[in-house]
Amino acid sequence: MTIIYSSLNHALRVPLAAEIHSRPFLKLEAPELVSHFAVYRNSDEVMPGSIAVEQHATLAALCAHFGVTPPMLESKYFYYDFGHFRLKWECHTEFATYTFAERRERTLPVAEAFSSMPVLQLPEEWLLSLKGKIIVAAHVVLDDSGGRTEAFAQGLQRVFEGNVLAGSHVMQGGELWTDFVIQADGFSRFVIRDVGMRALQAGRLVQRVLEIETYRMMALLGLPYAQRAAPALNAIENELVALAAAMIETDAAASAELSEQSGVSERALLDQITRLAARIEKLSLDNNYRFSASKAYVRLVHARIEELREIRIEGIPTVEEFMDRRLTPAMNTCDAMASRQEALAQRIANSNDLLRTRVGIVQEAQNRQILQSMNARAAQQLHLQQAVEGLSVAAISYYVIGLFSYTGKAAKVFGLVLNTDAVVGLLVPFVAAGVWLGLRRMHRRVHSA
Incomplete structure (x- = not known):
C-alpha cells in the first residue's frame, strides 16, 4: 500500500519535505567556468514580493530564446542543461540569481579562462532586457592545474590587476583566491583550484563562495x-x-x-x-x-x-x-x-x-x-441668601397676618371677636416665630438630603 498521495497525509507534507532539497548545488568538476548574476528589484519602493513575477518573466524570455519550456509561475528554483551551458535559477525574497556553468575539455590559463566565460553564450538583447538591477556579477574559474601554491598565487597578480588578494586552503582539498573587487569588465572574480577535492565538493564550494559574495552585497545595502x-x-x-x-x-x-x-x-x-x-x-x-x-x-x-x-x-x-x-x-x-x-x-x-x-x-x-x-461664588450666594432670609420671614409673616386680619374682621361681624386689631397685634410675634422656625426646618431637610 502506498501512502504518498493518501488522504492521510497533511496537505503540506510533500512540499515541506521537498523544501530541504529545493536549492541543490550545481554538480561541477574542474575545469569549469561559472558566471553568476544576482538581480535586485528595480527600486526600493517596490514591494519585495513583486521580484518573483519580474524575474520569472526574465527567465521565461531566456527559455523562449533557446526553445525551452519555462517553469511554472510559482516556482522558486529552476535547473536546465542548455547544451553549451547549464543554468541554475533561484528566486529569493529580494533578488533572483542566475548561475551559468560551462564545462571545459581542457584547463585554460586563468587569464584566458576569464575571457571565455559562459556569459558570452547568452543573447545580448536578453542581458539588456533584465528586469531589475544587477547587484552581483561574478565569474568563477574552477581550475585543476597543479603546481605549488606560491607559484600559482604569483601568476594571479595579472588576473586580479595587482589588487591585494584574499585566499586560503578551503574544505580540505581546494584553494580560493579573490580580491572582492569589480574588475574592468564589470565582474568580480574568483579562482578556485582543485588540489584534491572529493566528488561533489566543487559544486558545494562554488555555491558557498557565490553566496558569500551575494549576501555580502545584500548586507551592505543597509x-x-x-x-x-x-x-x-x-x-x-x-x-x-x-x-x-x-x-x-x-x-x-x-x-x-x-x-x-x-x-x-x-x-x-x-x-x-x-x-x-x-x-x-x-x-x-x-x-x-x-x-x-x-x-x-x-x-x-x-x-x-x-x-x-x-x-x-x-x-x-x-x-x-x-x-x-x-x-x-x-x-x-x-x-x-x-x-x-x-x-x-x-x-x-x-x-x-x-x-x-x-x-x-x-x-x-x-x-x-x-x-x-466657584466655591467663593457659592459662599457669596449663601451670604446673600442668608441676608434675604430675614426679608423673606417678614414678607411671609406680613401676608399671613393679612389673612388673619381678614379672618378677624369676619369674626367681628358675627360677634365672635370684640377687638380685631388687638388680636392681630398679639398674633404677629407668634406668626413671625412660626415662619422663621418653618424656614429653618426646611433648610435643615435640604442640607441633610
Whole structure:
C-alpha cells in the first residue's frame, strides 16, 4: 500500500519535505567556468514580493530564446542543461540569481579562462532586457592545474590587476583566491583550484563562495541607509536638546507663578515634541526593514565562511579576515544607527510622557483655581441668601397676618371677636416665630438630603 498521495497525509507534507532539497548545488568538476548574476528589484519602493513575477518573466524570455519550456509561475528554483551551458535559477525574497556553468575539455590559463566565460553564450538583447538591477556579477574559474601554491598565487597578480588578494586552503582539498573587487569588465572574480577535492565538493564550494559574495552585497545595502540616517538623527537630537532646555525654563517660570500662560507654553512644547516623535517614527519605518535584512544577510555570510573551513596560506589574508576588516565595520555602523534610532525614540517618548504629566499638572491647578472661584461664588450666594432670609420671614409673616386680619374682621361681624386689631397685634410675634422656625426646618431637610 502506498501512502504518498493518501488522504492521510497533511496537505503540506510533500512540499515541506521537498523544501530541504529545493536549492541543490550545481554538480561541477574542474575545469569549469561559472558566471553568476544576482538581480535586485528595480527600486526600493517596490514591494519585495513583486521580484518573483519580474524575474520569472526574465527567465521565461531566456527559455523562449533557446526553445525551452519555462517553469511554472510559482516556482522558486529552476535547473536546465542548455547544451553549451547549464543554468541554475533561484528566486529569493529580494533578488533572483542566475548561475551559468560551462564545462571545459581542457584547463585554460586563468587569464584566458576569464575571457571565455559562459556569459558570452547568452543573447545580448536578453542581458539588456533584465528586469531589475544587477547587484552581483561574478565569474568563477574552477581550475585543476597543479603546481605549488606560491607559484600559482604569483601568476594571479595579472588576473586580479595587482589588487591585494584574499585566499586560503578551503574544505580540505581546494584553494580560493579573490580580491572582492569589480574588475574592468564589470565582474568580480574568483579562482578556485582543485588540489584534491572529493566528488561533489566543487559544486558545494562554488555555491558557498557565490553566496558569500551575494549576501555580502545584500548586507551592505543597509550602509547607505545608515549614512543617510545620521544627519537626520543629529537634527532630531539637537531639537530634542533645545526642547529639554525649554522645558527647564518653562518649569522655572511655572514654579514661580502657575498661570494660564505657562499652560499654553507647555502645550506648545508638547506639539513640538509630538512632531519630533512623528519624524523619528517615519525614519524608523524607512530604515528598520533594511537594517534587519542586513543583519540577517551578514549572519549568512559568516555561516558560509565557517563552512569553508579555511586554513591560512602564509602571507595571504583569509576570507574571514578580509570580511572582519571590511564588512564588519559597515555592519557595526548599521547596528549603531538602528540602536541610536531606538534610543532616540525612547528618549522622545520619555520626554513626551514627562511633558504630558506637566501639562496635566497645570490643567489640574487651573481646574483647582476654577473650583475655588466657584466655591467663593457659592459662599457669596449663601451670604446673600442668608441676608434675604430675614426679608423673606417678614414678607411671609406680613401676608399671613393679612389673612388673619381678614379672618378677624369676619369674626367681628358675627360677634365672635370684640377687638380685631388687638388680636392681630398679639398674633404677629407668634406668626413671625412660626415662619422663621418653618424656614429653618426646611433648610435643615435640604442640607441633610
